């Protein structure tokens with residue numbers, strides 16, 4: 001029979017988490033991992049049990065202390081009530097859509113992020129860049145997965161565009177419905193590994209999960225919406241176990257990913273521009289009409305494209321507004 005430790009490791013348990021649990025705590029509580037979050041209930045799995053429990057932690061504040069999918073929780077052995085969320089390896093968040101500036105947790109304790117996009121008119125470098133910023137911000141290994149290669153004659157055009165975002169970026173092209181084609185993604189889905197899938201609605205996230213699991217258990221979009229934007233087929237976030245022992249975290253497609261506090265991620269993804277900008281004559285150069293602007297010079301010389309520079313400025317501006325707002329609120 002499997003030991004408790006082995007069973008936990010298959011769920012993604014590792015020293016980073018066990019080191020947070022004191023001896024006394026271990027006597028009264030057991031660790032469980034959050035598999036799904038519903039309204040008023042969360043599904044958790046431990047070494048020897050699974051439960052549906054209330055998600056509320058007494059006195060948890062700020063709201064980040066409440067559990068999200070992928071989290072490790074300690075629950076009371078007797079009452080099964082959660083006592084605390086263990087410190088996270090990482091946490092994916094976004095700015096909640098709408099006027100109110102609120103952050104929304106997407107997933108925690110992720111080893112690899114599959115950024116899923118399809119090889120068709122929905123493909124957008126700007127959108128991939130946003131997801132990549134998110135991955136770099138929380139220091140999770142990103143893999144761009146381009147689906148629907150069977151529906152295009154030129155999958156390489158899409159792959160080349162994606163690779164140009166960042167040198168060394170891992171980009172895989174697949175037919176998401178073909179097991180042989182998606183099998184190379186298994187590299188990231190080994191025992192105890194957690195992979196989160198993010199991307200627009202209709203990109204093929206749930207299809208990938210189904211094919212990797214070898215089942216059609218998850219509902220996927222039946223008919224493609226005529227306007228190409230897609231309806232949301234998946235509505236909740238949920239972890240799915242693979243035969244190989246990995247965990248896939250399926251999420252609903254987002255119409256728009258609004259970054260929250262992503263300055264570090266932006267600098268990493270757009271490092272090429274920042275390098276050039278160091279040579280601008282003024283350290284606070286706005287790269288508009290200032291004399292001695294190295295960024296504009298690079299655009300003229302063809303070493304940077306104005307499209308990429310514009311996308312960078314848009315993200316910087318968005319993030320700047322956000323950061324200023326947060327500073328004000330904290331004060």
Ligand SMILES: Nc1nc2c(ncn2[C@@H]2O[C@H](COP(=O)(O)OP(=O)(O)OP(=O)(O)O)[C@@H](O)[C@H]2O)c(=O)[nH]1
Pocket residue numbers: 147148149150151174175176177199200201202203204205206207208219220221222223224230231232233234235251252253254
């Ligand atoms: N031909 C082809 N169709 C695909 C491929 N991947 C996904 N599809 C189809 O595209 C549609 C959308 O796929 P889903 O897996 O539901 O997309 P999703 O990303 O989970 O969408 P949401 O749950 O709404 O966020 C479905 O009809 C799939 O069958 C692919 O590689 N090739």
Ligand SMILES: [Mg+2]
Pocket residue numbers: 205206207219220233234250251252253
């Ligand atoms: Mg889906």
Ligand SMILES: [Zn+2]
Pocket residue numbers: 277280281285286287288290292293294295296
């Ligand atoms: Zn400049």
